[in-house]
Amino acid sequence: MHFYPKARHQPHPSIHDPSVRRRRWGLLKAAGLNFIVLQLLFLGLFCYLFGSLFQQTTHTHNLHVVFVDYDGGAVGSAIRAAYQQLKGPGFPTLNEQSVSAYPRPSTVTSAVCNIDYWGGLYTSANASNRLAAAFGGGSAAASYNNSDVLTLVWNEARYPAVVDSAIANNMQSLSEAARVAYFKTNGMQALGSLNDTDPAAIAAFTNPWTLASINIQPTTQGSRLIYNTLVIILILIQEFFYLGYINGLYQQFQLYVTIAAPRIATVRQLISGLYTLSGSLCTTGAIWAFRHGWHVDGGQFAMTWMALWLFAHCNFLVLDVFTIWLPPPAVPMALISWIVLNVTSILLPFELSPGFYQWGYALPAHSIFQVLVDIWSDGCNPQLYYALPVLFAYELIALTLSSVGVYRRAHYAVIAKETEEKTWKDRVAAALSEQQQQQMLEESPSPSTPDSALTESQQQQDRTRRRSTAAGITDQEALTGQLWREMSRVEKAPTGRRNTGPCFDLPFTD
CATH class of the missing domain: 3.40.1710.10 (abc type-2 transporter like domain)
Known part of the structure; x- marks a missing residue:
């Protein structure tokens, strides 16, 4: 057994070959641009995060x-x-x-x-x-x-x-x-x-x-330190990964060109609601499982579950809006920015951060943390008058944009499919036409030989050939359409090695 023989013994052109040189410079350009963009992005996020903690004690x-x-x-x-x-x-x-x-x-x-x-x-x-x-x-x-x-x-x-x-x-x-x-x-x-x-x-x-x-409300359990950090981060990441998986499946099975947009929008909302409902239940269950010494009851469990469900679902929709209206390379960058902005809004009370950071009142993470504190301390954090409207505003706006985005995806999916089909048919038709012309040239009689000089048998063969050629030209479009339908049929039994997970295009490679 050889170690990947095709990779080792396949002949490759020289690195100085013009075609390779062009690809090499394209790679270096894309990698360099991404290098700069990502460094600037994370530098900005680090500065924003550390700025909220700057001179906290003062x-x-x-x-x-x-x-x-x-x-x-x-x-x-x-x-x-x-x-x-x-x-x-x-x-x-x-x-x-x-x-x-x-x-x-x-x-x-x-x-x-x-x-x-x-x-x-x-x-x-x-x-x-x-x-x-x-x-x-x-x-x-x-x-x-x-x-x-x-x-x-x-x-x-x-x-x-x-x-x-x-x-x-x-x-x-x-x-x-x-x-x-x-x-x-x-x-x-x-x-x-x-x-x-x-x-x-x-x-x-x-x-x-x-x-x-x-x-x-005594809160001495060790897990209290991550309620306003890792819990929020993991909820956002949990929604993002499943959203990427769902989007990949819709694209793989070409559902945007085979199912009506209203039905797709309805099913997507049902899927997101059920997924975030179960995910918030797991999160609440984990918080309760490690609450040693924390005096909270079943009613607070149920309210925590519902509050986290609202938060998770509105963020699922917000991230879906990102994937709809942003170019694919910018989606992961938008995710990490969204996470840092939300977590920074609840790392410290706004009284201990510079005044600029008070714009975080408009972020859903700050609102959900205030709701949770109110639940856990039996109403001793009465900020629901603004926290719940903020969460529901995100829910309604993102729900509307997400539903509109289904129509947008379906619209461009149909355009892409029609363009691909037309291009493919044109190529097949050109190939068939060229083949027919070549066949006619090979089988046509000599120009110097008139029809009267041909025998009856030769004239009959010539008429048959012309009819078959005309029929072939007539059926050419139907044949092309049949080939396209067969080639574009969705694979119904993907293999175990088929990738159905979330993936994103390489940024700035165009």
């Missing part, structure tokens, strides 16, 4: 935390003093509000749930007096609860990696700095009243308070 002050002092004493004053020390571009902005604006702690929780603020910080009523009484020992010290002094309200489901560091950790730092500020101001008085024989009083003095946390 934008932390754009995250606002409401502060309500229900205590009105030394603890609240210590919080204010500590904030003045920590205040800066890399620290959240603490917005103090009056008790009349937020009369109860539950109103602070509602403000965070309604995303008026990224977090809420409040002191408990009479906290300073209870702490001072605990220093004296006795029942006041025994009943003192250092977790009922300062409380943080936040929602970890909103960009978990961001709020963990920017909100939770910074508020913990503020609490510790406030303890230092408290003892700077009230340390001598507290030490003078301290009952050093009471362990509870000493415990209250050494650890006056710890920051209590009201986390609206």
Whole structure:
């Protein structure tokens, strides 16, 4: 057995042959142009992506935390003093509000749930007096609860990696700095009243308070880090590959010239709906399978499934629009650009990115992430008023363009088929005509011999030949049409090596 003998022993012209030289330069030109275009494309995408993360920490002050002092004493004053020390571009902005604006702690929780603020910080009523009484020992010290002094309200489901560091950790730092500020101001008085024989009083003095946390939706599972990155990327790639496969099948089996366009459009929408429905179910199932420690229920599962279905289907249609209205070489470039633009819109809250990136509100990935956060936190991300209209706008516009695109594909498919058929028939007719003329020249009698000089048998043969020649010319068009129909018949039993997967033309080779 030889190693691909045809490839090794086939004679080839010299690389300097004029025909080879022309192909070589064509290859180098196309490869060089693609080299430049792709390098510029990915350079631009990298710059766009990294630009959204540029100086992220210096934008932390754009995250606002409401502060309500229900205590009105030394603890609240210590919080204010500590904030003045920590205040800066890399620290959240603490917005103090009056008790009349937020009369109860539950109103602070509602403000965070309604995303008026990224977090809420409040002191408990009479906290300073209870702490001072605990220093004296006795029942006041025994009943003192250092977790009922300062409380943080936040929602970890909103960009978990961001709020963990920017909100939770910074508020913990503020609490510790406030303890230092408290003892700077009230340390001598507290030490003078301290009952050093009471362990509870000493415990209250050494650890006056710890920051209590009201986390609206704890989101601590490891997979939380990819909800706004890889999950979105894989959904888009999943739609793109199946779309390429479907488009390849429609072209391979010549359906655009054999089936009515309305029927094709209907079937394509049914296929896309079923495919994205099952794909979104698998995605939701994978999220739920690895949700360890995440408290979500069956209703949230169903809503997540439906939301992801809408997102997947509208992106399937958008990508289909790309394949319809863009030249084939530009389709993969449009895909990667679409992925980067969408993912960049949800990598960080817009408060931490330069203002230019707020145009990402118009992208479907940003909308679906807001919908998912609202579902997972039981309505504590009320942005459906704009997120759902954005998704449905993409759905309706892309559905319309995709359906129109079916007619466009069918139109140009018929034109291409008619052109190919006409060209092929012209070539076959020319070949047959040339053959008929050659045959007539070979069988025609000598010009010097008149018909009267021919025998009866020769005259009969000549008349038969002329009739057969005329009949051949008459049937030439019918024969050509029959050959075309046989040659253009769709292969009904493709072999296992037949390629039915997605493929794209080489870019810029014309």
